Amino acid sequence: MQDLLWQLRDTDAFTVCVAAAFAAAVFWFIREIVDAPMLAIVSVPFLMLGGILAPLGFRAAMIRLAHDQDTNVAATVAVGVVAALSLIVSVKWLWALLLEHQAKRARIEPVAVRSRARR
DSSP: OHHHHHHHHTOOHHHHHHHHHHHHHHHHIIIIISOOHHHHHHHHHHHHHHHHHHHHHHHHTTOOSOSSHHHHHHHHHHHHHHHHHHHHHHHHHHHHHHHHHHHHHOOOOOHHHHHHHHO
16 A cells, blocks of 8 residues: 555656546536536546556556557556546446336335325
8 A cells, every 4th residue: 555655656747637638528528418517526536546546557567558658658547547437337327226226116105096095
């Protein structure tokens, strides 16, 4: 854990700027196209975290996607943001499935039956 904190401390400004740009693009996508502004606001920290942690993970695993350093950073940040986005979408989907399952199990009495009993 302490190594991760030291690596986060040594993250360069270019990585943070590229992660912010990708997170802003995904924020706009969620807010405008999906029409979920609250989900867009909540997802920004996770997108930034995924964009900043992905280059560290790729560097620790000694994986290079490109020979140029700047291209490699941009590619790994993009992979991290897409991974964070897929995680957010899967959690949102599972949450919707859980709520749907709870709604199916609820035994709600029809309104028409209740109104006849009062008469």
